[in-house]
Amino acid sequence: MTDEQLQQKIESGELVNNKEGLAYRKIFDALKKEPYQLPTSFADRVMLQLNAESSTLFKDYIWLSAGLLSFFVAAVASLTFIHYKFSWGLFSLGTFRFISGYPGLILLSVILIGAFQWLDKRLIRPASF
Amino acid sequence: MTDDRALVSRILDGDAQAFRQLIKDNERLVGHMVARLVKQDEDREELCQDVFLRVHKKIGEFNFQSKLSTWIATVAYRHAINHLRKQKMKFDNLPDEESFQREFVSDENLTEAMDDREMEALILKIIDYLPTHYKTVLTLYHVDQMNYQEIGKITNRPEGTVKNYLFRARNLLKEKVKKYLGKELEP
Numbered sequence: 001m002t003d004e005q006l007q008q009k010i011e012s013g014e015l016v017n018n019k020e021g022l023a024y025r026k027i028f029d030a031l032k033k034e035p036y037q038l039p040t041s042f043a044d045r046v047m048l049q050l051n052a053e054s055s056t057l058f059k060d061y062i063w064l065s066a067g068l069l070s071f072f073v074a075a076v077a078s079l080t081f082i083h084y085k086f087s088w089g090l091f092s093l094g095t096f097r098f099i100s101g102y103p104g105l106i107l108l109s110v111i112l113i114g115a116f117q118w119l120d121k122r123l124i125r126p127a128s129f
Numbered sequence: 130m131t132d133d134r135a136l137v138s139r140i141l142d143g144d145a146q147a148f149r150q151l152i153k154d155n156e157r158l159v160g161h162m163v164a165r166l167v168k169q170d171e172d173r174e175e176l177c178q179d180v181f182l183r184v185h186k187k188i189g190e191f192n193f194q195s196k197l198s199t200w201i202a203t204v205a206y207r208h209a210i211n212h213l214r215k216q217k218m219k220f221d222n223l224p225d226e227e228s229f230q231r232e233f234v235s236d237e238n239l240t241e242a243m244d245d246r247e248m249e250a251l252i253l254k255i256i257d258y259l260p261t262h263y264k265t266v267l268t269l270y271h272v273d274q275m276n277y278q279e280i281g282k283i284t285n286r287p288e289g290t291v292k293n294y295l296f297r298a299r300n301l302l303k304e305k306v307k308k309y310l311g312k313e314l315e316p
Binding site: 007024029037047 | 181
């Protein structure tokens, strides 16, 4: 009898009365044992962690919104303070007007920023403790 | 599969109880998978939690091509493997068959005759020394009663390979256990 056939026999519950059969019987019995049991409160702990994460995400959005609002208010206040006159053309914001002559520079900046962000995401991993 | 669809749909609708149900249904499977691969007791529960948080995050990507439990086991398997990778533990390649078998089955440190409970504890300890892929296949097949196809999906290996790993792993264990039985049967 090949070893494979012997394994099949033991698995199907047949008795094989030799040393190999006995060894397999003991192995099959041991293999049925659960290697580990999680605590009974495991599901509650995961749910708590999930809620904590949602709450953190919610706070992050609140801070982001507050930041954007502050930026907008500060921009409006500053423009009002200097009596800035709008003219609706591309790159018409005074100081930055010179950029309109360098479209390649803008394109390169966008590509570089995008590439850095991509590399950052690919290469930098969160610390594991 | 229909139940899986209903459960996933409820989870995607934000039903917390549905996700709790998913955890309850699969925590044993995830626990087995992680525990067999990760020896450090203090890491196990945290890793299992991470698996379910990941499942929650990715559940929208589940495409019902397999059972939900198979997909969750896949997430758990990959997470445990990544953990081993971070710990720089060897798991990728199976060791050279002959030298590994010789070393694994060597009769160093054989103890005296033992009773059934001691023998069972010993076998479980020996399993820890098997290559990761063998341990995974043994656990999914014997503890979680999965078939070759399901195990193949989880470990991303053909059914034939799964079958071969299972046979080889049990054969290695048998050779080792026979040594102890030899001691036990001695006068």
